[in-house]
Amino acid sequence: MQSYDTIVVGAGPAGLTAARVLAEAGRNTLVLEKNRTIGQTICAGGLTVRDMEYVPKNIVDSEFNYMLLHTTKGSYEVDLGSHPVFTVDREKLGQWMAKEAQKAGALIMTASRVSAVDENHIVVNGEKIGFDHLVGADGSNSIIRKSLDITVDKTAIGIQYLSKTLRNDLEVFVDDFRDILVYGWIFPHKGFTSIGMGGKTGKGALMRRSLDMLCDRLNIERTRFEAARINIDYKGFVFKNMFLAGDAAGFASGLTGEGIYQAILSGDDIAKGILNKEYRYPGIKNILKIKNRQENILRILSLNRNIPQIVFNKAVPFFLKRRNLCRMINNKYNVV
Numbered sequence: 001m002q003s004y005d006t007i008v009v010g011a012g013p014a015g016l017t018a019a020r021v022l023a024e025a026g027r028n029t030l031v032l033e034k035n036r037t038i039g040q041t042i043c044a045g046g047l048t049v050r051d052m053e054y055v056p057k058n059i060v061d062s063e064f065n066y067m068l069l070h071t072t073k074g075s076y077e078v079d080l081g082s083h084p085v086f087t088v089d090r091e092k093l094g095q096w097m098a099k100e101a102q103k104a105g106a107l108i109m110t111a112s113r114v115s116a117v118d119e120n121h122i123v124v125n126g127e128k129i130g131f132d133h134l135v136g137a138d139g140s141n142s143i144i145r146k147s148l149d150i151t152v153d154k155t156a157i158g159i160q161y162l163s164k165t166l167r168n169d170l171e172v173f174v175d176d177f178r179d180i181l182v183y184g185w186i187f188p189h190k191g192f193t194s195i196g197m198g199g200k201t202g203k204g205a206l207m208r209r210s211l212d213m214l215c216d217r218l219n220i221e222r223t224r225f226e227a228a229r230i231n232i233d234y235k236g237f238v239f240k241n242m243f244l245a246g247d248a249a250g251f252a253s254g255l256t257g258e259g260i261y262q263a264i265l266s267g268d269d270i271a272k273g274i275l276n277k278e279y280r281y282p283g284i285k286n287i288l289k290i291k292n293r294q295e296n297i298l299r300i301l302s303l304n305r306n307i308p309q310i311v312f313n314k315a316v317p318f319f320l321k322r323r324n325l326c327r328m329i330n331n332k333y334n335v336v
């Protein structure tokens with residue numbers, strides 16, 4: 001049986017970062033990806049300044065220094081100051097990250113779906129391959145997580161259209177729609193626009209109806225619909241010689257569904273932990289601190305219908321105006 005120091009399952013941002021760091025340190029590293037093409041992930045491709053420590057500017061589609069924030073009471077233009085937001089085509093990001101991992105010496109095999117896992121080998125396309133360490137970076141429906149008997153009890157759902165209609169502004173809207181707190185976005189890219197919503201799993205049909213209405217109201221063509229669950233249920237990441245990174249571990253934010261940064265940082269930390277047994281995982285500790293804070297905010301917002309109304313229609317604009325960061329504009333778009 002062929003064997004590797006580390007097998008990484010999944011060529012998303014978590015897996016490719018882990019593979020690059022391990023290969024740079026001279027470790028014999030194999031990445032297995034079920035898809036033929038790397039980077040074909042359901043995602044709006046929004047990045048913050050934190051991501052830009054790991055992503056070169058020449059591959060991003062756009063940079064935004066202000067955004068339009070729409071609430072039930074009105075719309076605001078918000079100055080993003082020193083926190084611009086970027087959009088990136090996930091396929092372009094995946095291809096760039098794969099090249100970096102390969103340059104460092106990692107071997108990447110596509111069209112390679114892992115179908116079974118044991119404590120020292122995996123099965124891929126009917127063949128057994130051995131490992132000393134295994135990194136499960138295989139996303140929200142992780143087979144590695146399942147093999148460890150770790151259930152996923154909390155998920156969020158993200159839905160979007162990738163539209164041919166081009167838009168100029170980065171737009172975010174928050175709405176309390178028939179008891180579901182909806183976070184929506186319009187993220188312009190080069191050549192397409194992502195318009196989507198994130199919210200509670202189980203409310204997908206309602207969200208789809210309101211997304212359709214929003215597209216129609218804004219004359220945005222509903223070109224290609226996509227939806228996926230996001231695992232937000234963190235229950236640990238080190239299990240002897242097996243590790244869970246990114247969405248497989250449930251590191252994504254329960255508040256916004258954002259998970260690219262958490263995937264990159266956890267992949268980086270896990271690789272460093274494999275290289276040095278004394279490593280204390282500062283990146284993952286930081287992810288968990290922010291995740292807990294954001295999920296506490298979500299808990300408070302979900303306590304009572306009036307709370308999101310007060311927060312988004314009064315407190316947030318008041319705070320932004322006091323700091324001279326926003327001005328009210330008129331063209332508000334209701335989700336309903």
Ligand SMILES: Cc1cc2nc3c(=O)[nH]c(=O)nc-3n(C[C@H](O)[C@H](O)[C@H](O)COP(=O)(O)OP(=O)(O)OC[C@H]3O[C@@H](n4cnc5c(N)ncnc54)[C@H](O)[C@@H]3O)c2cc1C
Binds near residue numbers: 035047115260
């Ligand atoms: C609609 C939507 C919009 C989003 N928008 C944003 C956003 O704007 N910004 C942001 O930060 N986050 C966003 N996210 C979340 C973000 O996409 C994920 O958090 C991020 O991709 C997680 O990276 P990952 O490497 O952990 O997993 P993934 O990117 O999911 O990569 C996992 C890889 O594993 C492969 N794989 C799975 N099973 C196997 C197997 N058995 N064998 C081999 N390979 C396997 C998959 O094909 C995939 O390539 C969004 C999510 C959704 C659903």
